[in-house]
Amino acid sequence: MISLPFRRSGQTRNIDALYGMIVAQARSRAFYLGYGVPDTVSARLDMIVLHLVLLLRQLPSENGETSPTGQRLFDRFCRDIDDNFREMGVGDLAVPKEMQRVAEAFYGRAKVYETALASDSAAPLEAAVTRNVFGVVQPPLGARRLAAYMREASRRLDGQEPGALARGKFEFPDPETIA
Numbered sequence: 001m002i003s004l005p006f007r008r009s010g011q012t013r014n015i016d017a018l019y020g021m022i023v024a025q026a027r028s029r030a031f032y033l034g035y036g037v038p039d040t041v042s043a044r045l046d047m048i049v050l051h052l053v054l055l056l057r058q059l060p061s062e063n064g065e066t067s068p069t070g071q072r073l074f075d076r077f078c079r080d081i082d083d084n085f086r087e088m089g090v091g092d093l094a095v096p097k098e099m100q101r102v103a104e105a106f107y108g109r110a111k112v113y114e115t116a117l118a119s120d121s122a123a124p125l126e127a128a129v130t131r132n133v134f135g136v137v138q139p140p141l142g143a144r145r146l147a148a149y150m151r152e153a154s155r156r157l158d159g160q161e162p163g164a165l166a167r168g169k170f171e172f173p174d175p176e177t178i179a
Contacts, residue, residue: 021171125151
């Protein structure tokens with residue numbers, strides 16, 4: 001069968017829907033006004049990474065490899081960040097180097113967040129968001145709230161019916177309701 005060049009598959013729509021949810025949630029005003037997340041390019045990127053990690057950790061891996069849905073979601077993230085660098089005026093020769101930095105940051109944060117979320121203690125997750133999102137040493141109140149938000153989002157994701165994320169179905173918690 002001949003595929004039309006601009007036809008989008010159902011999988012692509014689901015990935016776009018999931019990624020759109022991640023970006024919309026990461027841009028929620030509550031994080032920047034109520035939690036005190038700095039309104040900077042790097043903090044916004046960190047908020048996208050944080051939400052992406054929360055979703056990716058729930059997608060089942062296959063034989064130790066990332067699930068196909070998880071890989072497509074990560075690829076969508078990379079395309080978006082690449083496009084944003086270009087829109088911000090980063091030159092063609094510098095984009096790959098910037099993307100390498102983003103990938104290193106993503107994998108480092110993913111590992112730290114995964115380990116911290118597996119801990120029964122709140123301290124590792126608070127320390128991780130303090131360092132990564134807020135860029136400070138001492139956790140502000142917003143870091144504690146953000147860590148609590150991440151735990152609640154993770155709890156909700158754990159309770160999802162199998163396959164819901166692959167179909168693009170999930171609602172993050174309202175950050176304004178997390179104390």
